[in-house]
Structures are given as structure tokens and as C-alpha cells.
Amino acid sequence: MRRRQFLSLAGLAGIPSLGPQLVFGSPAEKAASGRDVVVVIYQRGAADGLNLVVPYTEGPYFDARPTLAIGEPGSPGGALDLDGFFGFHPDLSPLLPLYESGMLGVVHAAGSPSDSRSHFDAQDFMEKGVLEKNVAADGWLNRYLAEVSGGTPETFGAVGFGNALPVSLRGPIPSVGVKQLDDYALAAPDEWLPAIRNNITAMFNQQQSLDSVAGSILGSVDLLAASDPLSIPVENGAQYPDDTFGVQMSQLAKLIKAGLGLEMAAVDINGWDHHDRQVDYLGPLASSLAQGMSAFYADMGEAMSGITVITMTEFGRRLTENASEGTDHGHGSVMFALGGGVNGGQVIADWPGLQPQNLDRGDLDVTTDFRTVLSDMLINRAGSSSVDQIFPSFDGPQSIGLFRPL
Amino acid sequence: MMSRNLRAGTAAFDGQRVAAVLKRSNIGHHLHQWQAAQAKTVERSRKAVGDTAQQSLVHLLNRTSFGIAGPDLELALDLGFEGFLEYQLDAEQIDNTFLEELLVDLFPSLAMSYGEIFDRLSDDDFDPVSELIVATIARQLFSPRQLFEVMAEFWTNHFNVFLLDGPVQYLKTVDDRDNVRPFALGRFEDLLRANARSPAMLYYLDNFSNTRFGPNENYARELMELHTLGVDGGYTETDVIEVARCFTGWTIDTRTEEVFVFSEANHDDGSKRVLGVDIPAGGGIEDGEQVLDLLLADPATAQFLAGKLCRRFVADQQPEALVSRVADTFAASGGDMVPVLRTLLLSDEFRASENQKFRRPTELVGGMVRSLQPADGSNYFSVIFRQLETLGQIPFFAAEPTGYGDEEGDWLNTNALLSRWNLGYSIAFGEVPASTRVDSGDGDAGDGRREPVMADYFAIRMLDLLGSARTPAEIVDRVLDQFLHRQVGVSDRAALINLAAGGQPATVPLSLSNAVAAARAVLASSLASRYFQNR
Numbered sequence: 051m052r053r054r055q056f057l058s059l060a061g062l063a064g065i066p067s068l069g070p071q072l073v074f075g076s077p078a079e080k081a082a083s084g085r086d087v088v089v090v091i092y093q094r095g096a097a098d099g100l101n102l103v104v105p106y107t108e109g110p111y112f113d114a115r116p117t118l119a120i121g122e123p124g125s126p127g128g129a130l131d132l133d134g135f136f137g138f139h140p141d142l143s144p145l146l147p148l149y150e151s152g153m154l155g156v157v158h159a160a161g162s163p164s165d166s167r168s169h170f171d172a173q174d175f176m177e178k179g180v181l182e183k184n185v186a187a188d189g190w191l192n193r194y195l196a197e198v199s200g201g202t203p204e205t206f207g208a209v210g211f212g213n214a215l216p217v218s219l220r221g222p223i224p225s226v227g228v229k230q231l232d233d234y235a236l237a238a239p240d241e242w243l244p245a246i247r248n249n250i251t252a253m254f255n256q257q258q259s260l261d262s263v264a265g266s267i268l269g270s271v272d273l274l275a276a277s278d279p280l281s282i283p284v285e286n287g288a289q290y291p292d293d294t295f296g297v298q299m300s301q302l303a304k305l306i307k308a309g310l311g312l313e314m315a316a317v318d319i320n321g322w323d324h325h326d327r328q329v330d331y332l333g334p335l336a337s338s339l340a341q342g343m344s345a346f347y348a349d350m351g352e353a354m355s356g357i358t359v360i361t362m363t364e365f366g367r368r369l370t371e372n373a374s375e376g377t378d379h380g381h382g383s384v385m386f387a388l389g390g391g392v393n394g395g396q397v398i399a400d401w402p403g404l405q406p407q408n409l410d411r412g413d414l415d416v417t418t419d420f421r422t423v424l425s426d427m428l429i430n431r432a433g434s435s436s437v438d439q440i441f442p443s444f445d446g447p448q449s450i451g452l453f454r455p456l
Numbered sequence: 457m458m459s460r461n462l463r464a465g466t467a468a469f470d471g472q473r474v475a476a477v478l479k480r481s482n483i484g485h486h487l488h489q490w491q492a493a494q495a496k497t498v499e500r501s502r503k504a505v506g507d508t509a510q511q512s513l514v515h516l517l518n519r520t521s522f523g524i525a526g527p528d529l530e531l532a533l534d535l536g537f538e539g540f541l542e543y544q545l546d547a548e549q550i551d552n553t554f555l556e557e558l559l560v561d562l563f564p565s566l567a568m569s570y571g572e573i574f575d576r577l578s579d580d581d582f583d584p585v586s587e588l589i590v591a592t593i594a595r596q597l598f599s600p601r602q603l604f605e606v607m608a609e610f611w612t613n614h615f616n617v618f619l620l621d622g623p624v625q626y627l628k629t630v631d632d633r634d635n636v637r638p639f640a641l642g643r644f645e646d647l648l649r650a651n652a653r654s655p656a657m658l659y660y661l662d663n664f665s666n667t668r669f670g671p672n673e674n675y676a677r678e679l680m681e682l683h684t685l686g687v688d689g690g691y692t693e694t695d696v697i698e699v700a701r702c703f704t705g706w707t708i709d710t711r712t713e714e715v716f717v718f719s720e721a722n723h724d725d726g727s728k729r730v731l732g733v734d735i736p737a738g739g740g741i742e743d744g745e746q747v748l749d750l751l752l753a754d755p756a757t758a759q760f761l762a763g764k765l766c767r768r769f770v771a772d773q774q775p776e777a778l779v780s781r782v783a784d785t786f787a788a789s790g791g792d793m794v795p796v797l798r799t800l801l802l803s804d805e806f807r808a809s810e811n812q813k814f815r816r817p818t819e820l821v822g823g824m825v826r827s828l829q830p831a832d833g834s835n836y837f838s839v840i841f842r843q844l845e846t847l848g849q850i851p852f853f854a855a856e857p858t859g860y861g862d863e864e865g866d867w868l869n870t871n872a873l874l875s876r877w878n879l880g881y882s883i884a885f886g887e888v889p890a891s892t893r894v895d896s897g898d899g900d901a902g903d904g905r906r907e908p909v910m911a912d913y914f915a916i917r918m919l920d921l922l923g924s925a926r927t928p929a930e931i932v933d934r935v936l937d938q939f940l941h942r943q944v945g946v947s948d949r950a951a952l953i954n955l956a957a958g959g960q961p962a963t964v965p966l967s968l969s970n971a972v973a974a975a976r977a978v979l980a981s982s983l984a985s986r987y988f989q990n991r
Contacts (some may be wrong), residue, residue: 094856095856100898129780165693166687167677167693167696168677168681168687169856170681170687170858171687185474185690202883210869211866212869213848213869213872214861214865214866214867214868214869215845215865215868215869216507217865220865226869226870226871227869227870227871227872228869228870228871229846229871229872229875230871233875233876233878234871236877236878236881237877237878237881237882237888238881238885238888238980239885239887239888242885242977242980244882245977246955246957246977246980247982248954248955249951249952249954249955250981250984252948252951252954253945253948253951253952253981253985253986254986256986258986259864259865259868260814260868260873260986260990263868263869263870263873264873266870267870267873267874267877270870271874320855321855323856325661325662325672325674326662326665326672327465329467331465370670371670372662372665372666372670372671372672372673373665373666373667373669373670373671373672373796374662374665374666374670374672376662378672378673378674379673379677410819411693438798442588443497
């Protein structure tokens with residue numbers, strides 16, 4: 051029998067109960083449907099949940115990580131206390147006020163029950179909402195998009211940032227892929243533009259993926275020309291980090307504010323695979339993540355009552371550090387949720403413990419399936435009634451108490 | 457073990473560094489001169505577009521080169537499908553002396569040893585990173601050994617090492633020259649063994665710090681998942697741990713000539729069990745060699761490499777019957793690429809796969825340069841580099857061990873296709889502001905009185921492209937023949953004629969200036985079309 055330490059941490063932390071006064075914002079600022087806008091941040095490379103949200107009362111944590119452990123709260127460079135058991139990595143400090151005000155919640159020992167420790171497979175499975183090959187061909191967000199759009203979404207109904215569309219958004223329902231909005235217009239000379247557009251329509255008519263993307267281009271350049279989201283200012287003194295993630299979160303905020311009917315977005319933050327010298331890499335990346343999320347929160351202001359931001363990563367890191375002052379591939383990690391509908395201010399964990407008998411092959415176990423967290427979000431913040439199709443073959447719990455109902 | 461304090465962490469990189477190397481070397485001009493001299497020696501024997509033999513050669517060239525250059529197509533027409541394939545497979549017989557001597561002359565770091573590179577690290581104008589990038593692009597665009605370069609890129613990507621990962625900046629040049637390129641059309645075993653000892657690989661996948669005191673599994677895992685067996689190749693998490701133990705002590709020491717060293721003191725000398733095979737205690741460096749033997753002999757390795765090659769050359773959904781035959785050849789030949797590529801490229805499945813691969817940025821940009829052959833004086837290397845940056849495929853810049861993706865989904869989204877169209881539009885129309893499509897500060901473009909336009913960087917010889925064509929229909933057929941080298945669908949040809957005619961009859965000749973303008977529009981739309989975006 052595996053020992054479980056179920057920690058109901060909101061109570062331990064002495065955080066005041068969250069009253070309805072925290073749910074602000076007018077209905078007009080929500081998506082027209084009343085559903086939350088869903089923003090999915092993917093930490094690619096397998097983020098070290100144990101150093102992002104540190105179980106600082108666990109002796110085995112310090113024993114296993116002589117050079118990497120984050121110290122107890124109050125020690126130099128120590129964790130930022132959350133609830134007397136867990137603490138944030140110090141570079142997550144921009145998230146602390148959001149946690150304390152109840153806007154940010156954490157699920158620990160979360161992730162995929164899949165045994166895969168392959169980045170490629172584990173990301174692919176997670177983005178398809180499954181645990182193995184040949185269960186689903188398209189992404190979970192694409193299936194959610196099918197539900198909310200009835201199959202015909204707004205051009206900017208779903209936006210994926212990056213060089214390619216994230217797997218979570220790939221599938222039969224079209225979404226827009228954005229690397230960055232600067233220069234997002236057709237570069238043909240004005241006198242040729244109408245003829246070139248006619249030619250595009252005539253030559254991209256075969257209903258292959260290329261034709262679908264071509265259609266999205268014509269629709270999206272027109273909408274952007276009309277709404278000019280880049281001219282929308284950053285508000286409330288928000289300070290986005292000066293990196294790709296910061297630029298993309300900033301441009302996402304502008305797209306939402308432009309009123310183009312955006313329902314969901316997928317943003318990547320890359321580089322979490324820290325097999326060596328983790329101290330040099332994890333802090334700056336944690337800082338970028340926290341700054342990007344907190345700037346987005348500030349920038350969106352009262353509209354955050356209708357927005358849910360969720361993070362995920364393919365797996366966590368081994369409890370025991372390796373000889374390179376890094377960590378190898380592990381299992382359980384953490385997920386963060388930010389927004390007006392989050393039962394924040396708590397770390398929710400069916401905490402498995404870190405004694406040898408508690409570990410999954412040396413790794414933090416997964417006690418909360420990522421699909422439980424996503425189902426909780428989709429049901430409570432988006433009114434989804436098709437979670438069974440979005441996560442095929444998933445029969446686990448559909449709620450963990452992280453989200454308030456709409 | 458690393459004595460010199462080579463900087464760890466991801467190196468900062470600025471495209472201006474490449475711009476400086478381009479300007480200092482003037483490589484675009486040198487290559488143009490060479491290319492122009494070559495072109496004169498080739499007999500013109502091209503057949504009409506639409507000829508069946510030519511269509512299959514165009515398909516072969518599309519998949520085995522970085523883009524179709526006119527002289528290559530003419531040579532292929534002379535030699536025939538099998539003849540041209542054999543010519544490309546026997547790469548050493550293709551004279552490449554001028555290019556390689558030019559590159560070493562312009563970029564001395566290409567010929568340096570590890571020690572010579574380390575000794576110059578503090579020199580301000582020493583930039584092996586930019587030199588390697590520019591030389592690699594130059595080889596891809598200009599080497600007559602195109603299939604060799606295609607395979608060099610395939611293996612570079614298969615054994616991916618991120619160039620900006622700390623000291624890899626100073627290790628990759630030798631790795632590329634000694635561990636990858638010599639075996640591009642050679643045996644997989646040689647590649648695998650060379651890469652296992654490659655200082656760049658040992659650093660990138662952390663094996664340099666894999667010791668008996670705290671094994672690091674990174675290399676062990678990727679060796680099986682990415683380099684040999686594939687993720688479904690039948691190994692377990694226990695195998696990962698055991699293989700990591702076998703490779704403990706394989707590390708790097710910058711004081712040594714080879715940089716690779718085996719540290720007995722850091723090696724776990726206990727017994728191991730890998731893929732069901734017992735490896736007795738006391739094997740030392742032979743433990744790792746024995747793991748490589750096991751992986752090379754495993755049928756999963758032949759199957760995995762065959763599948764990857766079929767995805768590369770045939771289709772994203774690789775035909776499984778072909779994969780089996782290629783795997784058989786792979787296993788029977790000991791992973792020798794010449795028979796393997798023969799099985800693959802002479803197959804019916806290959807011949808039937810026209811237009812089924814989406815061009816990656818490398819092949820998109822390469823195709824523009826090789827097909828259009830920009831005029832000398834243009835500074836198109838600046839455009840090339842900046843576009844590879846925008847579209848996300850600078851050589852050696854894939855940060856993840858998987859390397860760059862090879863399927864349509866890895867490269868196609870709204871913004872990416874828009875950027876690809878805009879590159880074609882701006883090059884074809886020419887008089888489009890160059891601003892964000894080139895590296896600023898290289899100073900050669902424009903006349904100083906107006907904003908530089910794309911034609912200042914990437915000038916197309918429109919009169920050559922147009923020839924004697926004057927009517928809209930002639931113009932379309934001429935551009936398809938000279939640039940795409942192939943027929944397009946009936947309705948697509950009609951759409952292009954419509955574009956060229958601008959509402960006028962398709963058979964009435966245009967004035968020269970209007971004909972040039974129409975040819976630019978037809979070229980722009982051809983570059984944007986599926987006939988160029990796919991290959």
C-alpha cells in the first residue's frame with residue numbers, strides 16, 4: 051500500500067476564504083458566450099515541479115538534492131512560503147501576490163500517468179489528451195474548439211503561438227498560428243493586391259491543410275488590418291519580460307482586447323530540460339514564466355474574471371540530482387492556474403510523499419491526472435458538456451476543486 | 457575534466473554577426489562568379505515541360521537537392537533517372553574543389569583543430585559559429601554534390617547538437633567536419649561510433665558529466681530513442697539507466713588533442729544488463745562499445761532509420777511496405793547509405809510521391825536561390841539568412857535533441873505560410889521595402905537616397921526569365937518552364953493566365969514593360985502556390 055498524505059492545504063495556510071467580492075468584471079468583458087477565454091501555457095522540456103513549488107518540510111528532498119535544493123523560507127535564496135509545507139522558487143516571486151489574493155492556484159504531483167519519459171511522446175500524448183499512441187489523432191484543444199464553435203469558429207477563435215501550430219490545436223477545426231503580429235499583412239504591391247488575392251482564392255481550393263491555412267491568412271490579415279491590435283496599449287503598468295514568451299503573452303492580450311472572438315490560445319515557453327547546471331537555467335526561466343503571467347494578469351485587468359490561464363509540462367524531474375548538478379527525466383510535476391474563476395491561494399495535492407517507497411522509479415509520483423485538472427476547468431469555466439470526447443478513454447475524476455462554476 | 461573554462465549556458469546570438477561575416481567574406485560574389493563560369497560549360501538539352509521523363513527527374517531533383525538549378529536539370533536529362541542518381545551517389549567523383557577551397561580560404565576556422573580554435577577564442581573577429589553557419593548554407597545552395605549535402609543535413613539533424621549550447625560553439629566545427637560529413641553517404645555504424653565520441657555530443661547531451669558517482673541519463677536515453685532504436689524500439693527505463701552506467705567516464709578534456717577522453721576513475725565498472733544481454737564487470741570503455749554493437753545489430757535500429765529516411769524522402773505517412781524493404785537493405789548492407797538510398801529512390805513508392813512533401817524553410821529558401829539564380833551584385837545571402845531565422849531553420853540551431861521536424865505540421869501555420877508568401881512576393885515584385893526581410897547594417901544595398909527594396913538584395917534577371925514570351929499565356933508557360941520546370945493543373949494555369957492578363961485577352965501580346973510586370977506577378981503567385989510550397 052502506498053502511503054498517501056492528503057493535504058487540504060487551504061486550511062493549513064490560514065488563507066481567508068474567498069468571497070464573491072473577488073469575482074469582479076462585467077459580463078460585457080467576458081467572451082460573448084459567457085465562457086472563459088482559455089489560455090494554455092506549455093512548459094516544453096519537462097519542468098522541475100519540485101524546485102518550482104518546493105516541499106520544503108520534506109527531508110528526502112534536501113537529502114536527494116545537495117546542490118540543487120531550494121532552502122527553507124527565510125534562508126538565503128530560500129523558498130517563498132505558501133502554506134507551511136510548499137514554497138515557491140524565489141524567482142516565481144511575481145506570482146506570490148496573485149497566490150495570496152486567491153487568483154492563482156497550484157496543483158502538485160500533477161501530470162500524466164503515462165510511463166513515457168520521452169519528451170516527444172509525452173508532449174504528443176498530453177497535447178492529444180491521451181496516455182498512449184493511436185487513441186486520438188488531433189489535439190484536445192481542437193476538440194474543445196469543435197464543441198464551442200459548432201465546427202465553424204471565428205477566424206481568431208483559437209490562436210496558437212510559435213513556428214508551427216501546437217499539437218493541442220491541430221485537427222479538423224481551423225485555428226490561426228501566430229509567431230508575432232508585426233508584419234502580419236500581404237506584402238504584394240497595392241496595385242497587384244486584388245489580383246493576387248483572387249489568384250490565392252483560385253489556386254488554394256483543394257481542401258488540403260495548405261488550402262485551409264491559405265483561407266485563414268486572407269481572413270486574418272483583413273481582421274487585423276481592421277482592428278489593429280498592435281496599437282492597443284499595454285495597460286496598468288504591466289511589465290512583460292523581454293523575451294519570446296513575453297512578446298507572445300503581450301500580443302495575446304492585445305488580440306483578446308481587440309474583440310475578435312478569441313476563445314482559446316496556446317503559448318509555449320521552451321527550455322525546461324535541465325540535465326546539467328540547473329541553477330543557471332531554471333531561475334531565469336521561472337522568472338520569465340512568472341513575469342509573463344503576472345504581466346498578462348495586470349494588463350488584462352478586470353477582464354481576468356473571464357479568463358483562465360493554465361500551465362502544463364510533459365513530466366517532472368527525478369528527485370535525486372545527477373552528477374551534472376541537473377536532474378534527469380522524472381514523472382510528477384506542477385500545474386498553475388490563474389484567473390478570476392480559480393479557487394486560488396492553495397496548493398492542491400494528494401501528496402504522495404518523497405520516501406523511497408512513495409516514489410515512482412525514483413520520481414515524484416503523479417497523483418492528479420492532468421486531465422482531471424483540465425476537465426475541472428472546461429466543465430466549470432467553459433460549461434463544456436463534451437469532456438468525455440475531449441479526453442477519450444479518461445474515466446478519472448473530472449474535478450479537483452480548483453475552479454469555481456461560472 | 458574540462459580545463460579551459462569554456463562558457464556554459466546558451467550563447468547570445470545576433471544576426472549581425474552573420475551579416476559581418478557575409479560582408480567581410482563577400483561570399484555571395486565569389487559564388488556567383490563560380491556559378492556563372494560553370495553555367496557556360498553545360499550544353500542545353502532541355503526537353504519541353506510536361507515530358508514524362510523530365511517530370512520524374514524534376515521529382516528526383518526536388519527530393520535530392522536543395523532546389524532545382526537549371527544546369528542540374530540539364531545534366532539529369534542527359535544521364536537519365538538512374539544515371540543521375542548514381543552520379544550523385546558517387547559524390548567523391550563530382551568535382552567540388554573550388555567550393556571547398558573557397559570556403560576554407562574565406563572561413564579559416566573550418567580547417568582548424570580543436571586546439572587551434574581554443575587558442576583563438578579571445579580574438580574579437582574570430583567567429584567559428586557564424587563561419588560554420590554561412591559555409592553550411594553555401595554548401596547547401598551551391599555544392600554540385602547535392603544529394604551528399606541533403607544527407608549531411610539529414611545526419612546533422614539526426615545527431616542534433618545545438619550550436620549555441622555553451623562550448624558547442626567551439627566544438628561543432630570539428631564535429632561537423634570529422635564526425636558527420638565524412639559519413640554522409642557512408643555507413644551508419646561509422647556515424648554512430650563517431651558521434652558517441654564527439655565532444656560536441658558529449659557536452660550537449662551531458663555525457664561529459666556522466667560518472668559512477670551520479671549517472672546522467674540524457675545521452676543514454678537519446679542514444680536509444682533518437683539515434684538508434686526509436687521510442688518504440690523495445691527498450692525499458694531500466695535499459696536507460698544501465699546504458700548510462702555503461703557510458704560513465706566518456707567525457708571531454710580540452711587539454712587533449714582529441715578532446716574526447718575515457719576516464720577510468722569515473723567509470724562504473726560493475727556488471728550491467730542491457731536489452732537482455734549481460735555485460736560483465738571490468739569492461740571499461742568496452743562497455744559503451746558493446747552497447748553500440750547491440751544497438752547496431754538490433755532490427756529496431758534498421759526499422760527506425762528506414763522509417764525516418766522514408767519520411768524524409770517520400771511522404772509524412774511513410775509507406776510501410778517500402779520501409780520494410782529499406783530496412784532490409786539497411787540491415788543487409790550494415791547501414792550503408794548508397795544501397796539504402798538506391799532501394800528508396802528507385803522504388804515505385806518514391807516515384808508515386810510527387811508533391812507530397814512540404815518544403816522546410818531550408819528547401820524553400822534554397823529553392824528560390826537555386827531556381828532563380830539572383831544576379832551578381834545582389835546581397836542575397838543577407839536575405840537567405842534572415843529568412844531562415846524568421847522561418848525558424850538556421851543550420852544547427854534546433855535546441856531540442858529531436859532536431860528540426862520533417863513533417864508538414866512542424867512548419868505550416870497561418871503566420872508561417874504568410875511569411876513564405878511574402879518572401880516570394882517581395883522577391884518577385886522587387887520594389888517592396890526590404891526593411892524586415894534583410895539584416896540591417898550591411899550597408900551595400902540601395903543608393904542612399906531611398907529606402908532599400910528587395911531588388912537591391914535579391915535581383916532577378918527578369919528579361920532572361922521572360923525570354924520572348926509576350927502574351928499572358930506565353931508568359932505563364934515560360935515561367936512554369938524556366939522556374940517550376942513542371943506543369944500545373946488546368947484550372948491553376950487558367951488562374952495564372954488570368955492574373956497575367958489583368959482582364960485583357962490571353963493571346964494578345966503585351967508591351968515589354970507590361971510583360972515584365974505580368975511575369976513578376978506570375979512568378980509571385982507561382983512561388984506562393986502549392987507547386988512550390990510542396991515538392
